[in-house]
Amino acid sequence: MGRPTETLIRLTAVKIIVILSAAFVVASATTNATVTVASQALPGCDEWCGDVRIPYPFGMREGCYLNNETFLLQCLSPAGSPNSLMPVLGPNIITNISIITGEIKLLNRVAQACHPPDTATDVFPDMVVGIPNYTISHTKNKFVVIGCDTFAIVSGNVVDGQSFQSGCLALCDNIGTVKDGACSGSGCCQLDLPSGLDSMVFEVASLTNHTNVSSFNPCGYAFVTERDSFNFSSKYIRNFPEKIVPVVLDWAISNDTCVTAKNKTNCVCGKNSTKVDLLDDPSRYRCQCLDGFEGNPYLPDGCQDIDECKDDNLNDCRFECVNTIGSYTCNCPEDFKGDGKRQGDGCTRNSKSFVQIIVGVTVGFTVLVIGSAWLYLGYKKWKFLKLKEKFFEKNGGLMLQQHLSQWQASTDHMVRIFTKEDLDKATNKYDDSAVVGKGGFGTVYKGVLDDGSVVAIKKSKLVDQSQTDQFINEVIVLSQINHRNVVKLLGCCLETEVPLLVYEFISNGTLYEYVHDKTNDRNSLSWEARLRIAAETAGVISYLHSSASTPIIHRDIKTTNILLDHNYTAKVSDFGASKLVPMDQTQLSTMVQGTLGYLDPEYLLTSELTEKSDVYSFGIVLLELITGKKAVSFEGPEAERNLAMYVMCAMKENRLEEVVEKGMATKANIEQIKEAAKLATTCLRIKGEERPSMKEVATDLEGLRGLNEANEKLESKGETMVGIWVQSDGALESTSKQFSASGSTNIVDDSMKVHILPLIHNGR
Template sequence: MKLRYSCLLLCGHLVLCFPAIWMPAAAKAADEPSGQRPGCPSKCGEVDIPFPFGIGPQCAMQTFYDFKIDCLSSNGSSNKPFFRGAEVTKLSVSDGKASMNMNISTYCYDSSSGTTKTRGASADFSDSPYWISDKDNKVVVIGCQTLAYMQINFALTGCVLQCTEDFSPMNGVCSGAGCCELDFPNGTWYYNSYFNENYNNSQIWKTNPCSYMAVIETTAFNFNATYVNSTIFYDTYKGVTPLALDWIISMESCDEAKRNTTSYACISGNSKCVSEPKGGYRCMCNDGYEGNPYIKDGCKDIDECLDNTTYPCNGICKNTMGGFTCSCYPGSSMMDGGSIGLVVFVIAIASAWIIRERRKLQHIKQQYFRQHGGLLLFEEMKSQQGISFKIFSEEELQQATNKFNEQQILGRGGNGTVYKGLVKGNIEVAVKRCMTIDDKKKKEFGKEMLILSQINHKNIVKLLGCCLEVEVPMLVYEFIPNNTLFHLIHGNHGRQITLDTRLQIAHESAEALSYLHSCASPPIFHGDVKSSNILLDANLSAKVSDFGASILAPTDESQFVTLVQGTCGYLDPEYMRTCQLTDKSDVYSFGVVLLELLTCKKPINLFASEHEKSLSVRFLTAMNGNKLEEILDEQIKNDSNLGFLQEIAELAKQCLEMSGANRPSMKEIAGKLDTLRKVRQHPWEEQNLPELESLLGEHVMVNSQVMSSTRNFSIEENVIMGLKSGR
């Protein structure tokens, strides 16, 4: 630590000199060139190109990632830097940031042709050093009579904008009429935007000619009411919006990178390695130095004495390597009674300020607690004696998770981050920090938590409590130690998974969802059924997690409806069309989970050819062509299993019906899977498979006449398949 000696003059003659803690000087943001290899240009047009980036492969760092920048002339104008066709506007070494201009997605009615024209927008930073920053960007949708949604990695997010005749958008307010904002998920490299063509704006094109969707830097956007009824939004940004990115050298940790001395990038003296929360590492100059840590001798000492504004020194300043000292003028070191009184006065003021800030913080926590329905929750808990539900303080969860240490993270998702924690009594828990909560649902949050806490089923993860004294509530669940079904199926561990184990997991998961739909009061629709939300205990028993996510999301019809955060490949196409989440939405998603168990393939494969990206579409094509065996997992594909596999496949086919009314209920699905398990336990199963239909009952058997055309897909198919682009 560095010490600065501050000098304070009183009444023209009293001088007090005392040491104060001085924080290490941070390196300045690199607005100027940060260095390049000898002979390599450090600029393209007006943009600095610091190493490890370079114009052309010979000037860029040679690693697994592509640091090459193209310096091109566009339409006869001066040269500009580009990466994969996107204009680069800034590359910063000091903070690991970059900015690029990305296209705005448009949906406009053409009155001359009577058609609606769509211009899509996407970004793909796979196999590159870049990540799209979740902290610095947001998704913006502008327009009327439109459903816009975005595939972000494998998740979906979007919103519906309905404008009534008397709606009046307000400047700076993007939360309903004509505009909505959505948080950008963490740890993403890819997005693609879509508009639902069932929303027709041909009747309102004169007042609302276009709808727009874009990812934009938060600081670069302020909603203007004129954006809704004109093309000013598109014109203002000239068809592109600024996108903020983070970048890394590689996905190695600092410890791993340092062991490989030939590729370790932090080669400058006075530099250090920095681990990124999303994974990987980058380099920084040490405190008190600035420059480029990726170049030999690139980190230079900061002469703080030359910049009295940033590094004030009210005495004699002396520069040192990596810091500076600030000493008192000669004769100013005496301390008399008046000086001592001043010290006491300063301490008293500081103490009063600390007390005030603590009270202020406590007041804010109380406000959040009331806002989330904490008082109502307390009263309900008093009236229901013996309920095993706890309201945790923020401090308790800070201690349980080691201040939400990155090493405690169990997983990240579109709705939040889950940490492993240890609460009093050495009880292991999973703490979920949610990203956002709808304003309309905040008052009901406490009541809904009480409802969810009373769910008691052996195949559902138990909700133990919540924390309400923070801006976005945190949930505390029981800890399940054996990872997820997704990891079991797709973890590339080479483990044999028998058909009996798969049937057990499917049956137990179906029982859990059936309980939520039929036994919970009020009924609960999960809203995000997928293999990564099915946890497994030590015995591979299924535990459905993240139940109740739909309860915490908007479900009422209003001018502004934000879609439940879904996952590509699992999302019900009927829900995307109607924005109404039902029990049959969970059935569709469960059908996709059945496909994963049958095939060991992921629901979406962005690297596959166009007609093979979606597992559900590939499965339905195989079923209709009597080619089921071609996509079954080799581990379970044998003569003794084929009859059962056919039955499970037929059940999955029913679950994937385009119309929810034609899908079975989760209760019926659980009943059929239960019967299949029981039949497998008897030695005469092979000889009696023809009699299986009578055992299963007509309500849960496959009715081939119920199935509708599997090729009558509209744009909803594209949502599920992610066909328009791939990583």
């Protein structure tokens, strides 16, 4: 009969019969929401055994499973792990159960044959495990044989009564010829399994008792295992370390379940579910939730409706989603029409312009007989307008229109909506010669409109939704402001891929460049110019806080956001981070946003935004004007890295003159600089309630400016100044003092809040 047959007769192999069952929990992102919707067990029944969920129809005690023995599990402590619990079906430990796929994963023994036999090795000859109504998954498992002188004979039964028989042979004469990952006969052999296999017997043995390979392959192995969990390695030839491997089984419910079930009401699928017959075994079926429902279809209450509107991944709505039983619908905003879906027709405006487009397209088709050229041009125009409409919606045009219609009804400052063609022409299609500034936000171009107006056009880089919201915020805030020291917003364009803002053109750059950029050719600003710029900036912020129709917190005051025009007049810009403050609120809870070095520490800790946050940022700007140093710098000594700490330390040690920018202080203005520094430190107090308001700061700076102008006149005429002293309790006290031409008389009294209003007398 041949040598293999003789060896098979003499074989001392392991026989293993495996009949598999239970259910495998699919641990993926797509089913997590379903698994955690509600309890998967019958009311009053245990749902967990250790870390494994036990869903109905499975159960662990009487009244908790579907019928007598098929779905009854035991919850035991495995040997060696007395403090842990695992579900057991027959002799096998279950690791996962799934009611979605009708699968179960359990652990099964590995058969082995060694020569000479190793009495210390666990071998289970003639081991039989019998579990009815379960089949071995032919799609998730494979039969594997490992060895260099090993074969296995496989046989089994299929649910339709047919038998199955096959074999697998693994050979090699040199371990060097065995390759990792390859299981095609050299050191490893594998077989696919037939559909509907409910039992399997396999015998593993050696052809020559490992005579020629015993030095590197003492044992051969055979087992059924999950496809995805096994990857062959050449080191398994010497020793396969696993004693048990995972196996996936299919389970289902017999059509006679209703006949044998003790609880007749639970023998069919629950509400909002359907019965699905198995193609390979019509005598059995599974239950499945209907589309739009989730849960356990085997429970009496069945599956529950999924609210697709709560998860953007479950619905395709662009605007409003309305949940319905088993599904959802999409609605368009008022004055829009369409199916409202992102992947469908979306929503289009019911506007006069849209009607004109449709009429234009209709006319184009009507005159098709006149010439294909006319049709082509009409189509190109329609496509261009649709693209602009798409950009308009993406750039927040709908939200912007809503806000502007609300705000501009009560103001004369109308924001103009520019077309794409207007700005293309103004910048010569954004030629490089029109660039006047670049940064992390994008590029600023200089443009000339048809009426001769010179404008600055801010073109952002590609933006995400959060930056689009910031852009719209800047338009809304600036539309509320009408102040000579604020960069005037002329309009915007929403018809391009990224939104564009159009401002009045400010010719002299930023305050940062004049204070910190030592490499340019600009003249350094005098103290008088710096004091005036500080007073103008403070006046703007005071206006935003106190005089705007709706109070505004700028939230990003810094020298790069203060521009200078041809007269070196301050112009505050960049309102992208600003917040409108409702009249009945003094603070806003918001995500912390600002620039390192200028950020209010109290705001950073509490996330409570108040007007005093702008006061702190302005205090840093005032110190920059006094010292010429940056708010935060890592270039110099460690003591000078934080400007606020550096200046306050110098003032405590009475050496302020050391930190004042070189060449700026004179005998005539040093006292004025010191008073400005004191004012800055009050703005930088840790507690916001201890800081002055911007109205007080602006008044104090104007007072310092007035004193400076008066002193200049007194120096030339030797005249007298009269001051009005306003005490902290609000009472007014008038006094007059004589001043020398040097202005050396000290008029500041630390015990009271002083506002000086200089009056020049002509000797009378």
